[in-house]
Amino acid sequence: MRELLRRYRYFLWAVVLLLSILLLYSYNLRQKSATTFFERAVLTLAAPFQASLDRAVDAVNAAWQHYLWLVETKQRNIQLEKENRRLRSQLQQVAEVRLQNGRLRELLAFVDVLDRPALPAQVIGEDAGSWARTVTIDKGTRAGLQAGLPVVAAEGVVGRIIKSAPYSSRVLLVTDASSAVAALVQRTRTRGVVRGRGAELSLDYASRDADIQKGDLLVTSGMGGVFPKGLTLGHVVAAERDRFGLFQQVRVLPAADFTHLEEVLVIVGEDR
Amino acid sequence: MRGFVFYLAIGLLAALAQTSFLPLFFPPGLRPDLLLVLVIYLGLSEHMLRAVLLVLLLGGIQDSFSGTSLGLYIFVYLAVLLQVRLLSEHLNVESPPLLLLLIAGGTLVQDLLLAFCLTIFADVGSVVHILLPSFPLHVFVNLVAAAIGLFFILRIRPLFGFRSGLAGLMYQSKRHGS
Secondary structure (H helix, E strand, C coil): CHHHHHHHHHHHHHHHHHHHHHHHHHHHHCCCCCCCCCHHHHHHHHHHHHHHHHHHHHHHHHHHHHHHHHHHCCCHHHHHHHHHHHHHHHHHHHHHHHHHHHHHHHHHHHHHHCCEEEEEEEEEEEECCCCCEEECCCHHHHHHHCCCCCCEEECCEEEEEECCCCCCEEEEEEECCCCCEEEEEEECCEEEEEEEEECEEEEEECCCCCCCCCEEEEECCCCCCCCCCCCCEEEEEEEEEECCCCCEEEEEEEECCHCCCCEEEECCCCCC | HHHHHHHHHHHHHHHHHHHHHHHHHHHHHHHHHHHHHHHHHHHHHCCCHHHHHHHHHHHHHCCCHHHCCCCHHHHHHHHHHHHHHHHHHHCCCHHHHHHHHHHHHHHCCCCCHHHHHHHHCCCCCCCCHHHHHHHHHHHHHHHHHHHHHHHHHHHHHHHHCCCCCCHHHHHHCCCCCC
């Protein structure tokens, strides 16, 4: 027996290690909203780097767009060109500020409609994997955020916070495969569960007989306890019925544009 | 110890690049898994115990930046590392195409294990709909990233001493024997 154990000791060690980690993963699945010490440490350590990297890339991008590409084409009239570049740069900065202003105004208008206290936050990072859909925002427990809080944009629901560190938090987007939001079709009040499918969403458990048409608006039903009722989730792009299925297969296009997510709102309180 | 910290720093940088830098230019399906490439590299080049410890930490880092629960990528990366280790004893890892094949195989194993764990443990079967269509592109992007990495490693390595780094890569350098 001892000889057998000695001969296969590496194999046994590998199996034990793999099983232990599967147990750890399985245990952590039950504690989804709890941020472990390791995760908190990594997020805390990475947040300033992510924010700096974000700013540096913006600065390099701005420098490239505002200055470098102009150099070769405008050799003459250096003084005039300098002035021209400065003004262009200022104009573009003003345009950028105007755009940001517009987005923040939309968010503020949305906060008024929402009638709940909300905290604005900046997206500073995206998911490191290819299958999961999460983003990192620049506010954390120091700003009063915690796991479970809903996150929205002016266009609609973004997701909910799943991990929170002192200065950053991770948000599970509604498009993530593990995300599920109780929803209803605004026109017919048909209930269902909106699940993430990467770039799109699907409406599950919508009864086969329910009247769902292309273009129908889906809103949160408020049943899950996370999202307030009536927030926009997306529009139906296709509804199909199998010959034998109990439910319809409904594809939904999310209202929020996740490819250009910059500012979001974290809903931090109850109805005013 | 210096090597350990070096690889850990490379892993952190790769994670930061994947979360903050690459998303500016590439959509989710087109971003390479830099940490997976690093795990395969470690499997081929490092002492087993050190590679296992590094992979446990790198998996934890990836879990901190991706998905919902700690443990998923630790498991997947460890499984990939063990398989790379098993394979590397039987294959000629000095061959560049074979190294790239290992990356392709590693990507396949990673996606299969992710799909398996998420379906069986987390009940997120719909992740298959995300993973399956993007798989060919995923493999291609990882191969391109690994090829670019290999290209630079082979040119940078001589600057830091011929013997440092991946043993298998040493023989691929054009400067070998010169």
